[in-house]
């Protein structure tokens with residue numbers, strides 16, 4: 001099963017503050033993310049990403065969603081598809097970045113342990 005098939009939950013109501021700068025973000029998303037531990041077992045996990053107007057500035061996918069949310073305080077049914085497309089693009093970018101970081105951390109740990 002591909003991770004791309006996993007459910008992504010986008011939360012618009014009362015999302016948590018940004019873990020980096022503490023700004024309240026307009027939206028957060030949770031997605032399942034699993035990785036393999038040192039013995040090769042799959043470890044399931046949930047990751048959460050915040051859309052932060054400060055930290056995510058200048059990221060095209062984040063900017064697109066931020067700009068949309070800035071002019072749409074409430075979502076009309078006719079706008080749901082646009083919102084869905086913008087949030088999916090943002091989550092894809094945020095998710096890829098988090099996975100990269102996970103791999104970097106993992107490789108760092110392994111190199112420290114003399115496994116690489």
Ligand SMILES: [Zn+2]
Nearest residue numbers: 018021052055
């Ligand atoms: Zn931030």
